[in-house]
Amino acid sequence: MERRIGIIGGTSLVKRAGELDLELVQVETPYGHPSSPLHLGEWGGRPVALLVRHGLDHDIPPHMINHRANVEAMLSAGVEKLVLIASAGSLREDLEPPIVVLLDDYANPFSSATFFDDSIVHVTPSLSDAMRGVLAEVATEEGIGVVNGGTYIQTLGPRLETRAEVRGLRSWGDVVGMTMASEASLAIERDMEVTAMSSVDNMAHGLGDAPLEFETILANATRNWMKMERILMRAVPRL
Numbered sequence: 001m002e003r004r005i006g007i008i009g010g011t012s013l014v015k016r017a018g019e020l021d022l023e024l025v026q027v028e029t030p031y032g033h034p035s036s037p038l039h040l041g042e043w044g045g046r047p048v049a050l051l052v053r054h055g056l057d058h059d060i061p062p063h064m065i066n067h068r069a070n071v072e073a074m075l076s077a078g079v080e081k082l083v084l085i086a087s088a089g090s091l092r093e094d095l096e097p098p099i100v101v102l103l104d105d106y107a108n109p110f111s112s113a114t115f116f117d118d119s120i121v122h123v124t125p126s127l128s129d130a131m132r133g134v135l136a137e138v139a140t141e142e143g144i145g146v147v148n149g150g151t152y153i154q155t156l157g158p159r160l161e162t163r164a165e166v167r168g169l170r171s172w173g174d175v176v177g178m179t180m181a182s183e184a185s186l187a188i189e190r191d192m193e194v195t196a197m198s199s200v201d202n203m204a205h206g207l208g209d210a211p212l213e214f215e216t217i218l219a220n221a222t223r224n225w226m227k228m229e230r231i232l233m234r235a236v237p238r239l
Contacts, residue, residue: 004040004047005239006079006192007232008070008183010087011058012225013039013050022050029072035060038077044237049077053179062157062178067113071186081131081239082187084196085228086180087221088152089160089204091170097203098220100227101150102132102139103196107172108154108181115189125188131195131239138234144227150174152198154181163206176204197231199224 007013022041027034039050051070054060074082090097104127116123132148139146151173155161161169161176169176175198187194201220202212210216 004049004077004079005043005236006049006051006074006077006082007085008051008053008074008082009085010054010221011052011056012221012229013052013085016050016229022048025077027073027076029069029076031068031072032066034069034073035065038073040077044233046237046239047078048236049074049079053183065179067179067182067186068115071183071190071192074187075190075192079192081128081193082183082195083131083232083239084180084183084194086152086177086196086198087201088175088177088198089202090174090200090207091153091166091176091204092174093207095147095150095174095200097200098223099145099147099200100139100224100231101147101175101198101200102135103127103152103180103198104129104132104149105173106152106154106181106184106196108185109172110154110156111182113182113185115186121189123185123189125185127184128193128195131193134235134238135195135197135231138231138238142230142234144230146227146231150198152177152180152196154178160212161205166204166206169204175200197228199228
């Protein structure tokens with residue numbers, strides 16, 4: 001089986017998959033159907049598998065994503081290295097959107113994403129410094145400003161966090177989101193090497209003077225995706 005680079009991200013991946021002329025493959029796993037078909041093919045000469053975590057129609061809310069099926073589908077396609085792209089809110093006043101953070105750690109204290117329901121297995125999760133180094137190197141070469149290093153905190157969703165929750169989460173990390181940590185933990189359990197880029201699209205609730213408006217968040221996400229896509233175009237062949 002080909003050794004593939006896997007990428008799990010949002011609906012922006014649909015456009016990129018179409019431009020790459022990738023093959024859509026329906027996959028069923030022991031854990032059910034993944035969020036989307038796998039997009040299989042080549043990106044920069046490397047075999048890739050793309051998966052859209054919220055579905056092709058963006059109709060799967062974060063708390064309903066079947067993370068186990070998504071990761072298992074990647075494994076079945078021969079993915080050994082996985083890049084996770086996740087939107088997040090900033091927990092730091094000096095981390096103003098739109099900005100991209102190359103994550104080096106995460107915390108997932110509110111849910112237990114695991115494949116080990118029937119046995120006691122202790123896995124030490126760790127994101128790949130080597131893969132993050134490639135992303136950082138490419139960003140520098142492309143003149144794209146990123147923050148190299150940061151901790152992602154995962155909440156349950158689908159609602160945003162309260163001001164009180166944000167005050168507590170600020171002692172844990174730098175950005176807050178609803179998906180990436182579960183994906184990372186499961187992929188690491190399947191012996192994949194994992195790196196993650198966070199698209200910081202808004203300030204967390206209670207931080208900053210501007211209200212949380214969907215149009216602004218969407219505009220920031222679009223600007224960040226343009227940066228991350230440029231990084232991926234150069235980085236995928238090196239990973």
